Amino acid sequence: MQPTDILSRDTVAVADTLAAMIKREQLTTSSWHWHDDGYLDPSDPTIITADDRKKLVDWCYHFVDHCQLSRVTVASAMEMVDRFLSITSTSISNSADADATTVRTVSDEALRDQSKFQLLTVTALYVAIKVNERVALSSDLFAEMCSQVYTTEEIEDMERVLLSGLSWRCHAPTAHQVGLSILSLILPYVDIPEASWGFLMDEMKYLIELAVLDYYFSTQRTSTVALAAIYNATGDMRSKEHRERLRAFLSVIMECFDFDHSKQVSEVRRKLQSLLLQDDDVDERSLDEGSVDLDDSVKTCRVSNRLF
Incomplete structure (x- = not known):
């Protein structure tokens, strides 16, 4: 198989698709009222940090590598996390599918509670796997593979809130x-x-x-x-x-x-x-796929004490 075999030769269709993806990202950005500097405030010591986020992305990479899944799925998961945490009161009130109070509460908690932020990210990865991969993991199996850091019920409850907050828009282009x-x-x-x-x-x-x-x-x-x-x-x-x-x-x-x-x-x-x-x-470019013990990778993701 040649490298370019994964590229499309139908340039007309590709041009239409690219234009649609660009339009969609513009609509998403405007409709969800994202702040120019994002949802994290380095001057606020009560909220999660960019380093907390990085550790969880790294854990997600270890997880998909362990399961032989695509790393693009991690990008999809983090897009959902970032979009959910960027939700403003205006966008929530305009979401007919969302329980506005619950979504706002969970979003605020995830910004200030590392364990809740971690649960949100783990759940987003679970959703992204279902959306993007050919194989789906049951919530029971997913919880087991996460070393039971969170229960099946916690993951499923967070999934409902996440999807409601995003109005079920979980197919954003990466x-x-x-x-x-x-x-x-x-x-x-x-x-x-x-x-x-x-x-x-x-x-x-x-x-x-x-x-x-x-x-x-x-x-x-x-x-x-x-x-x-x-x-x-x-x-x-x-x-x-x-x-x-x-x-x-x-x-x-x-x-x-x-x-x-x-x-x-x-x-x-x-x-x-x-x-x-x-x-x-980072040894030999940190994102190289390698042999990683999933339990150890979870324990080294130092976002919540529940991981130790």
């Missing part, structure tokens, strides 16, 4: 999906070796996985993160000619769709590059 659409549009016009395509796609995937770990990128548009990852990935390609070809068509695509301003994409690119440099002390 940066990886947007990135593959962008590369599919470039594919017919850039003649480079399959090995180069494979490198580009692997680098893009790695950078996007790294971005999910960092809270800053949750405050950015998904398509912006995808563009930043592709641009940075092209910068690591050995061939100057290949870099120039790819970036030329990226510029064309940016003009054809309603992406963020190029200045914002550049800012996210700088943040992503900085994040990559900070990752130097």
Whole structure:
């Protein structure tokens, strides 16, 4: 199987899909009244921190690796967590499906109670697996695989609140999906070796996985993160000619769709590059799939005392 086999050759359909994904992310951002700086306030010592979030994302990666599931599922789960915690009173009151009082209470508790935040994240991963994977885990099995840190009932109760708060909108496009659409549009016009395509796609995937770990990128548009990852990935390609070809068509695509301003994409690119440099002390690129004991990975996720 060649690396580009996962890319679509139907550029018309891909263009329509990409336009729809971009429109959807814009509507989601505006309808849920997200704050520009996100839902975490570093000056407030009573709420969870970006480091708490990072530890749970890392645990989620260990979990899906252990189960041989896709890491894109973790991105989907964290998108739901971030969106749920970004809900404002206005968006809740406009949600006909939600018990506004319960949703608001749980959202506030999750921001200030590490155990509740952890339960929300674990539940979002459970939902994301059901939505995105071909195999579904029962709530009983999922609770067992989480070492019974939470009961089946706790997970199912949180699932109902989460889905109600999101008005059952749990299929938001991920940066990886947007990135593959962008590369599919470039594919017919850039003649480079399959090995180069494979490198580009692997680098893009790695950078996007790294971005999910960092809270800053949750405050950015998904398509912006995808563009930043592709641009940075092209910068690591050995061939100057290949870099120039790819970036030329990226510029064309940016003009054809309603992406963020190029200045914002550049800012996210700088943040992503900085994040990559900070990752130097992680052994052989921390997101490499490896042999990880699930129980140990749970215990090292230091968000709740219940994990020890």
